[in-house]
Amino acid sequence: MISADMKSEEGDLDEDAINNFTCELGVLSQCDGSATLCNGLTAVLAATFGPVEVRQQRELVDRSSIEVTFRGPHGVEGVEDRRVEQLVRSTLEQCVFAALHPRTAVSVVLNVLETDDLLLLSTCVNAAVLALLDSSLSMKYLPAAVTCVPVGDRVLVNPLPSERQGSSGGSVTAVYDTGSERLVACRTAGQLSAEQLTSCLREARRAAAMVRQLYRRAVAAKFSKEPRDPWAGPSRAEDMPPSWRRLGGQQAGEQSTS
Amino acid sequence: MAADMRAIQPESLYKLHLECEERPDGRKLDAARTTVVTRGGITTADGSAFCRSGHTSVLCGIKAEVCTPATDAPPDRGWVVPNLELPALCHHRFRPGPPSEAAQTASAQLLQLLDASGALDRTQLCIEAGQAVWVLYCDLICLSHDGNVLDVALLALSAALTDLRLPSAEWDATEERLRVKPAQRTPLKLGPLPLAATLAVFDKETLVLDPAGDEEMLCEASVTVAWAGDSMVLLDKTGGCELSLEAMDRCIALSKKRSLELKKLLDCCTQSGEVEKGE
Amino acid sequence: MCAYMWAPPFSAVSTMELLSDQGLRVDGRRAHELRNVECRLGVFGRADGSAYLEQGNTRVLATVYGPHEARAAQRRHDVASINCQYRQAVFSGWERGRRAGGGGDRRAQELGALLQNTLESVVLVELYPRSQIDVYVQVLQADGGTYATCVNAATLALIDAGVALRDYVCACSASVLRDQPLVDLNSLETSGAPELTAALLPRSGRLPLLEMSQRFHVDKLGELLDVAETACRDVHTILNRAVRRHVSARSSEK
Numbered sequence: 001m002i003s004a005d006m007k008s009e010e011g012d013l014d015e016d017a018i019n020n021f022t023c024e025l026g027v028l029s030q031c032d033g034s035a036t037l038c039n040g041l042t043a044v045l046a047a048t049f050g051p052v053e054v055r056q057q058r059e060l061v062d063r064s065s066i067e068v069t070f071r072g073p074h075g076v077e078g079v080e081d082r083r084v085e086q087l088v089r090s091t092l093e094q095c096v097f098a099a100l101h102p103r104t105a106v107s108v109v110l111n112v113l114e115t116d117d118l119l120l121l122s123t124c125v126n127a128a129v130l131a132l133l134d135s136s137l138s139m140k141y142l143p144a145a146v147t148c149v150p151v152g153d154r155v156l157v158n159p160l161p162s163e164r165q166g167s168s169g170g171s172v173t174a175v176y177d178t179g180s181e182r183l184v185a186c187r188t189a190g191q192l193s194a195e196q197l198t199s200c201l202r203e204a205r206r207a208a209a210m211v212r213q214l215y216r217r218a219v220a221a222k223f224s225k226e227p228r229d230p231w232a233g234p235s236r237a238e239d240m241p242p243s244w245r246r247l248g249g250q251q252a253g254e255q256s257t258s
Numbered sequence: 259m260a261a262d263m264r265a266i267q268p269e270s271l272y273k274l275h276l277e278c279e280e281r282p283d284g285r286k287l288d289a290a291r292t293t294v295v296t297r298g299g300i301t302t303a304d305g306s307a308f309c310r311s312g313h314t315s316v317l318c319g320i321k322a323e324v325c326t327p328a329t330d331a332p333p334d335r336g337w338v339v340p341n342l343e344l345p346a347l348c349h350h351r352f353r354p355g356p357p358s359e360a361a362q363t364a365s366a367q368l369l370q371l372l373d374a375s376g377a378l379d380r381t382q383l384c385i386e387a388g389q390a391v392w393v394l395y396c397d398l399i400c401l402s403h404d405g406n407v408l409d410v411a412l413l414a415l416s417a418a419l420t421d422l423r424l425p426s427a428e429w430d431a432t433e434e435r436l437r438v439k440p441a442q443r444t445p446l447k448l449g450p451l452p453l454a455a456t457l458a459v460f461d462k463e464t465l466v467l468d469p470a471g472d473e474e475m476l477c478e479a480s481v482t483v484a485w486a487g488d489s490m491v492l493l494d495k496t497g498g499c500e501l502s503l504e505a506m507d508r509c510i511a512l513s514k515k516r517s518l519e520l521k522k523l524l525d526c527c528t529q530s531g532e533v534e535k536g537e
Numbered sequence: 538m539c540a541y542m543w544a545p546p547f548s549a550v551s552t553m554e555l556l557s558d559q560g561l562r563v564d565g566r567r568a569h570e571l572r573n574v575e576c577r578l579g580v581f582g583r584a585d586g587s588a589y590l591e592q593g594n595t596r597v598l599a600t601v602y603g604p605h606e607a608r609a610a611q612r613r614h615d616v617a618s619i620n621c622q623y624r625q626a627v628f629s630g631w632e633r634g635r636r637a638g639g640g641g642d643r644r645a646q647e648l649g650a651l652l653q654n655t656l657e658s659v660v661l662v663e664l665y666p667r668s669q670i671d672v673y674v675q676v677l678q679a680d681g682g683t684y685a686t687c688v689n690a691a692t693l694a695l696i697d698a699g700v701a702l703r704d705y706v707c708a709c710s711a712s713v714l715r716d717q718p719l720v721d722l723n724s725l726e727t728s729g730a731p732e733l734t735a736a737l738l739p740r741s742g743r744l745p746l747l748e749m750s751q752r753f754h755v756d757k758l759g760e761l762l763d764v765a766e767t768a769c770r771d772v773h774t775i776l777n778r779a780v781r782r783h784v785s786a787r788s789s790e791k
Binding site: 079090177180184188 | 359362363365366367369370374375376486488489490491492493494495496498499500501502503506507510514
Binding site for chain 3: 303348399
């Protein structure tokens with residue numbers, strides 16, 4: 001979690017700011033690429049298959065067709081799931097080099113392990129990008145998603161539920177191209193004023209650069225010769241969501257407490 | 259010659275139009291199509307409205323039913339269930355079949371807009387806490403699709419909510435049943451209703467308000483901004499090309515202006531109760 | 538989510554009230570009179586053909602796309618294939634209808650197939666081989682005689698689309714109540730009396746469609762068919778007048 005006033009004092013990128021992120025690449029063996037990303041109390045597992053054969057009705061002659069399937073944490077599929085799929089798919093369609101694989105499909109499946117609803121959208125986008133990195137699919141750029149909540153005068157980035165006290169309920173999920181720092185996709189929830197939106201978008205742009213660091217470290221951890229460990233876990237085991245601990249995050253918890 | 263170009267190279271023809279700052283239907287870049295709102299056309303529905311913007315038209319009908327609230331839901335709140343259909347009759351590219359992704363995402367957006375704007379306080383829909391609440395089924399049918407269905411659907415939904423008259427109902431505790439008087443009807447008390455404006459983006463910088471069907475197919479990205487009073491209740495830019503923050507600021511300003519026009523239209527319609535036409 | 542508890546009451550009306558002793562029906566019509574008909578062609582510019590038809594309180598919208606290239610499964614080498622879909626809006630009836638899932642419930646599919654049969658008798662399909670004509674009918678408000686109104690609206694939409702037709706198809710509903718034949722039933726009368734829907738090709742006098750619900754004595758059938766045919770010819774007069782008015786308005790615009 002970072003807040004606007006902390007960063008302006010620091011100036012440089014604050015690496016502690018991505019402490020709440022935990023991720024691991026290549027968790028599933030049967031997929032072309034997979035990743036688990038945990039952000040605060042939200043954990044998403046993304047798996048990607050592709051490029052694979054495409055159904056005739058979805059075939060595109062000049063590029064690959066991106067398909068996203070989203071499974072929420074509970075209940076029957078609803079129309080809300082389609083909205084998440086639409087955002088993730090439209091982001092990936094821009095960043096993947098689809099023209100290299102015509103008449104194929106790239107399928108991304110997102111499974112939500114745990115969610116606190118606010119950070120779900122940004123975690124899904126980031127998890128999908130990590131899974132595509134794991135599958136070594138060519139991409140034009142790396143998008144990074146961040147959720148910002150305006151609280152009073154400040155803007156909180158990826159806040160935990162305990163930190164959101166006093167917010168009016170509005171939030172902005174923004175996806176930025178980490179290279180050129182331009183806005184790729186954006187979705188708001190709740191009520192916001194125009195000024196709040198603009199300041200959230202500015203903060204999100206800065207925070208997206210830190211998410212890029214996350215991607216670098218994730219890929220470096222994948223190729224490092226050290227034994228595979230969950231990377232840079234939160235400092236306290238209690239901060240990890242229960243489902244993440246079941247996946248193997250227990251080691252980090254044990255290491256940090258031992 | 260323009261007709262040939264439209265068939266073979268529609269993007270180039272459209273770019274030529276944009277260079278002259280005029281669109282194929284003669285509008286300026288920041289001009290919306292003529293919008294017509296009619297309320298109360300369907301007598302079998304408890305509230306209805308028809309909204310047409312250019313060639314895009316959406317009919318909304320609201321039917322109210324009573325149900326018992328679920329055990330895990332708040333006992334004193336009713337439900338609103340908006341559902342937008344894009345049937346095969348509205349455009350030749352839609353085929354008969356289950357709801358498309360576009361229809362489902364639009365339905366989800368309409369529900370989010372109603373919730374975020376606080377236009378309808380669900381406790382108004384409670385008849386007897388824990389026993390009987392109203393469920394408002396808002397069914398929207400797109401009768402003709404020529405781009406920008408969400409804005410038109412939202413306007414039709416807002417107008418239908420102002421037209422809605424709920425029958426008076428009371429819970430008889432001694433007999434444990436509901437007594438409804440269909441002849442006595444009261445309107446709902448509504449907060450600021452959400453109104454949306456969609457802009458299409460071309461060449462990463464050029465913004466076009468209220469895109470028509472062919473513009474929607476050709477655009478590189480589209481941004482929808484919805485306002486309820488002075489608060490922004492939705493900003494949705496899904497994918498497409500990247501946008502600078504300056505362009506985003508212009509989107510916000512244009513959409514705010516458009517939503518004020520729509521609000522004036524809706525207010526006139528509500529007061530006069532007749533067909534209202536506006537730009 | 539919840540159990541359905543209440544809907545607006547729809548009281549069944551007894552036969553005594555449907556037809557008074559003076560021969561007046563519940564809405565003030567005589568036995569042989571049709572309801573007020575309003576129709577408009579070309580309501581939607583983007584469709585190839587469209588028509589909006591009101592018969593009393595029943596409102597129907599019909600849209601035609603085509604003739605266009607047929608999908609592989611429906612392509613026939615010598616004739617056009619006609620694809621009809623009948624949909625009823627969920628708010629169109631007094632009770633909220635079940636939401637149409639894939640193609641709607643079975644009744645909607647049956648009516649769609651029936652409409653296709655009816656229209657195939659009148660469209661000159663030999664003129665459009667390997668093509669497909671899509672006819673979509675949407676019922677916005679239902680107050681009896683829905684299917685007949687759909688057939689009439691579909692005819693108007695086909696005319697607006699410029700599809701070649703042998704003849705008009707004009708449909709009307711009819712019934713017999715206490716030995717008195719009635720035409721163009723509304724929903725109250727449909728619930729209280731048996732209903733016969735007939736479609737007529739006015740020029741040849743043939744009936745491409747005859748549909749009946751409930752039962753009545755076979756002796757009454759001849760009288761009923763005569764009454765229905767007369768009503769269909771009245772409908773034909775109204776539709777014909779509307780088409781001519783529309784065409785002359787369009788040509789005077791140009």
